[in-house]
Amino acid sequence: MAVNTRTPLIAGNWKMNLDHLQAVAFVQKLHWTLKDAKHDGGSVEVALFPPFTDLRTVQTLLDADKIPFALGAQDISSHDSGAYTGEVSGAFLAKLDNRYVIIGHSERREYHAETDEVVAAKVQAALKHGLAPVICVGETLEQREESGPTAVSVAQLEVALEGVPSNADIVVAYEPVWAIGTGQVASPEQAQEVCAALRGVITDKLGEDAAARTRVLYGGSVKAANIASFMREPDVDGALVGGASLVVDEFAAIIRYQKHVGV
Numbered sequence: 001m002a003v004n005t006r007t008p009l010i011a012g013n014w015k016m017n018l019d020h021l022q023a024v025a026f027v028q029k030l031h032w033t034l035k036d037a038k039h040d041g042g043s044v045e046v047a048l049f050p051p052f053t054d055l056r057t058v059q060t061l062l063d064a065d066k067i068p069f070a071l072g073a074q075d076i077s078s079h080d081s082g083a084y085t086g087e088v089s090g091a092f093l094a095k096l097d098n099r100y101v102i103i104g105h106s107e108r109r110e111y112h113a114e115t116d117e118v119v120a121a122k123v124q125a126a127l128k129h130g131l132a133p134v135i136c137v138g139e140t141l142e143q144r145e146e147s148g149p150t151a152v153s154v155a156q157l158e159v160a161l162e163g164v165p166s167n168a169d170i171v172v173a174y175e176p177v178w179a180i181g182t183g184q185v186a187s188p189e190q191a192q193e194v195c196a197a198l199r200g201v202i203t204d205k206l207g208e209d210a211a212a213r214t215r216v217l218y219g220g221s222v223k224a225a226n227i228a229s230f231m232r233e234p235d236v237d238g239a240l241v242g243g244a245s246l247v248v249d250e251f252a253a254i255i256r257y258q259k260h261v262g263v
């Protein structure tokens with residue numbers, strides 16, 4: 001088996017929380033907390049996904065204080081510009097130094113009727129503008145009972161990767177719907193099983209190099225108390241964190257998971 005050289009990615013999806021003033025206080029506090037703990041910033045990549053209205057403020061702060069967190073948006077328009085009221089284009093996000101964009105989160109699939117085809121179009125838009133899509137997939141409890149643990153996520157990722165070049169910079173996040181915001185966390189073995197299947201899809205669609213390079217994250221009720229158990233799994237390369245990414249000490253402890261397990 002190829003050596004795993006993937007840099008772990010701990011990503012905080014703020015969802016619709018923290019306005020731009022709260023965002024400044026949060027990012028400063030997180031930075032100080034990690035600095036005090038002598039987090040070297042090199043062994044784990046940290047990415048923050050604030051609401052659109054915070055992106056400019058957070059970008060300015062990261063830049064001014066040389067804070068080594070990557071920035072990402074929570075959604076993107078599949079269009080470049082024009083009469084699409086309320087939409088935000090990849091061109092605008094790229095200008096604000098966003099490196100990532102979350103695409104196909106289950107909350108967008110459920111509340112905004114985003115289909116696999118819309119997700120695929122958004123992935124193309126992200127890549128066109130030099131943004132790395134964080135492609136979210138995951139099954140509901142009913143789907144897991146009906147078709148098993150991997151089928152839905154595999155099918156969603158297959159469509160999302162349609163037409164994606166093999167050298168594309170992408171991230172995949174497995175977020176079982178039943179584990180999001182519920183406290184009902186998947187077991188590390190359950191996460192590993194689906195993340196391994198997703199890496200198989202990357203191999204099939206983009207080749208072995210892409211599969212060896214691409215980070216596959218787990219998301220759903222990740223906390224400081226359980227992060228290390230996920231990170232021990234060979235195909236889990238990080239976490240997409242919701243609620244716990246809004247609490248400075250908790251999120252800092254998740255980022256510093258290596259400290260707690262002594263790896």
Ligand code: 13P
Nearest residue numbers: 013180181220221242243
């Ligand atoms: P929670 O960590 O709050 O379960 O949310 C997970 C999530 O949806 C991250 O995108």
